[in-house]
Amino acid sequence: MNAALLTFDFVLLAGLLGVAWRCLASTDLFRAVVLFITFGLLLAIAWVRLEAPDIALAEAAIGAGITGALLLVTLERLKHIMNRPRTDTDHDPAPPPDPVASDADAPGAAPTGDAASRAADAGNAALSCAPAPARGRWITLVVTVGLAGLLMATLATQEHDPGLQPTVAEHMDVSGVDHGITAVLLNFRSWDTLLELAMVLLAGLGAWSLGRHDALPARPTPGPVLPGAVRLLLPVAIVTGVYLLWAGSHAPGGAFQAGAVLGAAGILVSLARPHELPDPDPRLLRIGVTAGALLFLAIGLWGLFAGPALLTWPSELAYPLILIIETGATLSIALTLVALFIGGRSPREDT
């Protein structure tokens, strides 16, 4: 049993490293993205092996749903930009002026077999990129191998330490929940979580501020299959999201996993039939996107005046408060992820 698991671990690690290597060495961006999606899948299995089902849940929702869709839609946008006509006649419409592109022709740096694969998908010509230049290859290789060796030597000599696990286990009864990670995230170290929500909000605002011309194209749905699948998957996704939110108090799950699942469901809906979707009311959208951080902050401030300190809550009220905060956080994370995917404000907002 142990030997079988050990073999499994070795194969998994070899697969992870191989996929990461091929992904970063790729000259075809689409191939790199598919390899990165595969990398996320293998990573989720690695988290399972490290006894971290919470992380695996988040990785599953983010890796399988959100990152893949985000990268693919970005490729589409890039392809659109690269293929469009250039009006500025002063500008050189030649391929990207890679400062070291001349080195790409050096022997050993040329990709093998990629030319055929690129030719097969002529529409993707904009999605290929120059291979890494031959110059400086050995320096970076030596530096990174040395760094990895240093890290590994540090790890090998490190003493085993139980960490904070006993401390957390000792204080579980005052946290209001029965799951260690939720207790840490929303009670013991709630600062981190508040700042994390602020960070998600900032990323959403940043993407929003880049303008509105990046809207998703409203394409007609080809045939009845996709809407039918969405009709089946969407209710299940919503129930799963709420289930994960609820499960977070006593088992793997919580606001982030639930938010990621709901966000991925929202991305699926916006992909399936964007032209049928009414544009959301901008005010409601703003309230939804900020709800998590604001609710968290408000309850934290209430803790300052009525309770012991900022961002702390009395243990008898902890469970309902944590549930309220988590609900707000789920909503905000889901909405922000969808907003990040769609990119740009709703066209209706400015008119």
Next chain:
Amino acid sequence: MNLLLVAAAGFLLLTILFGLIRVLRGPGSGDRMLTAQLFGTSGVGILLLLGFALDQPALVDVALVFALLAVVAAVAFVRQHGLPEPAGTPMHENPVEEQPHDPPHNPPEDTHDR
């Protein structure tokens, strides 16, 4: 029993690694996307088998999330990556195409009837 389940999970992992050959070779992006889809199914299988072998029922939830969201990437691929765009979609309202003096460089999508 558990040994069998772990070995089965390892076997599925190996099928993923062999399937990578198809991702690397292509030739089309459709092939690559299909392979990613197959990997999703194998991943669900691995998670279920490990969940039972290691007695961690939470892994079934992870597999559920995977199964639920497996279709998102494929739909993103098809919807964004290559379906011919009808004229008049918001993306076409980019100002560059309003310049009439550059006909040879019109993107292929513009050959559709308005």
Next chain:
Amino acid sequence: MIESLDPGTLYPFGGAALFALGLHGLIRRRHLILRILAVNIMGSGVFMVFLGIAARGNAPPDPVAQALTLTGIVVAVSATAFALALTVHLARLTGYAVLLPGPLQTHRDSHPDDR
């Protein structure tokens, strides 16, 4: 020896290798999408080291490390999404998805805000 190799001992080494691989890609590749992927792979390596150390030994894993990793993953995906949006914006302004030396040269008339 073999029996003592639990995942908590084995995976951090893989994480260190992933970090180095990502760094290598970050330095060597110029296309911004590949650089974003490289940063993500580096981050995954860090998470793997962290979770591996948290899972060492026979005791239940350290929930603080797992909570911090969860926070890190959510921040990473938001930052990735923002970076991709910036990449698209850069490509729209310059026509290229690579960072070029020198001052930013934009297409005249090609940006809707100038309309």
Next chain:
Amino acid sequence: MIADLLTTVLVLAGLAFFAAGTLGLLRFPDVYTRLHALTKADNLGLGLVVLGLMLQAEGPAMIFKLALIWVLVLAAGATAAHMVAQRTWTHGEFERRE
């Protein structure tokens, strides 16, 4: 005991379909035939594995969850296969053997 034996048989049968699916993915000449290989793994491979694991499951909730996972994978596989095929068809890129 009988349940264990049945689980073994079902899981092994499921693995055979996964292996066949991967082999087909690697060996078949074009996208459409590869789609065919993919759906075998989705439908029968995972189906048999899930069926085998159901015999080991405790309680109806777990059995329901397993069944739900299988149904979701079926829906996802069918949708993805249909859409990739449609996309390939509308683009007219009938990819030949390398």
